[in-house]
Amino acid sequence: MNRRKFLGAAALATGVTALPGIAEAREGINAALTGSDAGDLAYLGGAFERHRGGYRGRPPAVVLGQMRDDLELLRSVLNRPHRAQARADLARTAAGISGLVAIIQHDRGDQRDAHGWFTTAEQAARESGDRRMLSWVLARHAMVPLNYGAPRAAACLAERARAEAGDAPSGAAALAAAVTARALASTGNQPGALKAVADARSIAEGLDRTESADTWFGYPLQKHHVHLSQAFTLLGRTRQAYAEQEAALALTSSPSVMVRALLAMDRATCVHADGDPAAAAELAIDVWEKLPMAYQGGLVRTRAESLHRALTGAAHERLGQALAR
Missing domain, CATH: 1.25.40 (Serine Threonine Protein Phosphatase 5, Tetratricopeptide repeat)
Known part of the structure; x- marks a missing residue:
């Protein structure tokens, strides 16, 4: 069997997966070439564009999990030497991706980690110019x-x-x-x-x-x-x-879970301010109990707890019981 036929047969036999040593060979070739990180740099730029689109119906923890491999690649690429312009572009991408992680951690209620990621993003943005x-x-x-x-x-x-x-x-x-x-x-x-x-x-x-x-x-x-x-x-x-609130809801037929919840909590707070604490509590409870578990924390909980502190008497107790369940 000649070499070409042998390689073709091997590819079929392995389901066209990478042959042993191929990935290592590419890494070795890249290490010897100037500007050889172009593929990774382009991929990371696209990753920032892809991830910045928002939750699109996905819970925050799921989106964060889907970013994990890209964060690991970003860490690896940042530790390699680059020409000045490529380094500036990479720093800008690092700022953007770090900022997206910070947003998710903010929404999940992890304040300390959100501050940390934003600090990293600021440092990268300053480096990028x-x-x-x-x-x-x-x-x-x-x-x-x-x-x-x-x-x-x-x-x-x-x-x-x-x-x-x-x-x-x-x-x-x-x-x-x-x-x-x-x-x-x-x-x-x-x-x-x-x-x-x-x-x-x-x-x-x-x-x-x-x-x-x-x-x-x-x-x-x-x-x-x-x-x-x-x-x-x-x-x-x-x-x-x-x-x-009406203007925000009118802009889309299907607002995100978080947007609906935050607007509803604002409305409940307004109902309380207008003198009907019982109705405010019931509105907030209805929103809370329909909220998927993945969203019952972080920003939405903070907004609900703020209303809870403002309420008194039976309304305060009713909302408190709902938040404790």
Whole structure:
């Protein structure tokens, strides 16, 4: 049997799997070539684009698990030498992917790990020299203290994000303004919060399709209304909050599980502010009990617990029992 026929037979026999030593051979050849990491660099850039699309109906823990192999590859590639431009591009990709992991950990309620990943993302963004990436990382980082009880720290991060974003309309700048509105509303600074709401609206109106894309890297209109719903809810401006909730829900026939839950918790909080604590508790309980187990933690639980603390009497007890089950 000649060599060509032998190799063909071997491929068929093994189901066209890699022959022994082939992967090692490629690694050895790559090590001897300049710029030989191009395939891995291109793959990682595509991985960032793929992962930043959001949950798409998948629980946070599932998405995090699907990113594990890419994180390991990223760690490996970062430890190799690269030319200056390739290193800058890789650092930008590292900032983006690290930021996505931080977002997921934020949503899962792991504040410490979220802060750690955002710090890593900020370091990578600074190394890349990409101010747009840096402003996005800072704006998303601001949501960790914002959603977990440190609004002043959130406002400081959001201010840094807006400074890095510059004057051009961007998704990061719009998000930073929205975070500022929510943070100032949390501290009772109504004039400052309303000014930040106006800023967020003005920036959002000027976004192009790329900056307003429905991804974790963009600032889509639905996300805009979700943020303003929370800002107006915190301000006690229930009429405006209800309007933002309706606007967010009207933008898609099938909002994500988390978006529906957060908007419903905002609505329940507004119902309480309007003087009906019993109805507020029942609305929150209904949402909570229908929520898949994978979502009964992190951000949604934090929002439910905030309402629970505000309630008194029988309403407080009813919601507390539901959250304890």
